[in-house]
Amino acid sequence: MGGAMASFCALDLAMKLGGGSVQLMTFGQPRVGNAAFASYFAKYVPNTIRVTHGHDIVPHLPPYFSFLPQLTYHHFPREVWVQDSDGNTTERICDDSGEDPDCCRCISMFGLRIQDHFTYLGVDMEADDWSTCRIITAQRVQQFRLELAGNIMMTKHDIDVSIVEPSVQNRLEQF
Secondary structure, eight states, X not given: OHHHHXXXXXXXXXXXXXXXXXOEEEESOOOOSBHHHHHHHHHHOOXXXXXXXXXXXXXXXXXXXXXXXXXXXXXXXXXXXXXXXXXXXXEEEOOTTSSOTTTGGGSOGGGOBGGGGSEETTEEOOOSSGGGOOXXXXXXXXXXXXXXXXXXEEESSOOOGGGSOHHHHHHHHTO
């Protein structure tokens, strides 16, 4: 659910900060809304890339039904489809429909594999436990902490440590 949650967070930020200040890149994201939502999302978060890999099953969920265009789930644009073949990796930039029939959507439901969801661009996307997860931020984001409610706070400035649990603060210092 990482790609889906990141999409909703990006839309929320775009509504609060303006779409031009939000950029989103997801890996193996499922469909998260209908065609109207996809159009709305594309309008407010135009700087979006959805990376899909080979025969990954997750971007095909929930299934797309072309005969029910108003009722079916629909991807928002822009997909980059990464394929591995004979030791070579190719990337295809897909059209701006969100459902390009020449990209990952060309794969039959019977040819989909969960294994393709676990590796993207040569990086293993699985985490064995919490210590193998990492938060990657831009260099201008100097600090991140967890507040008492468990939310991650990122800022360019110092964070008031009185709102951070001591045990959480100790774990974060390991990063």
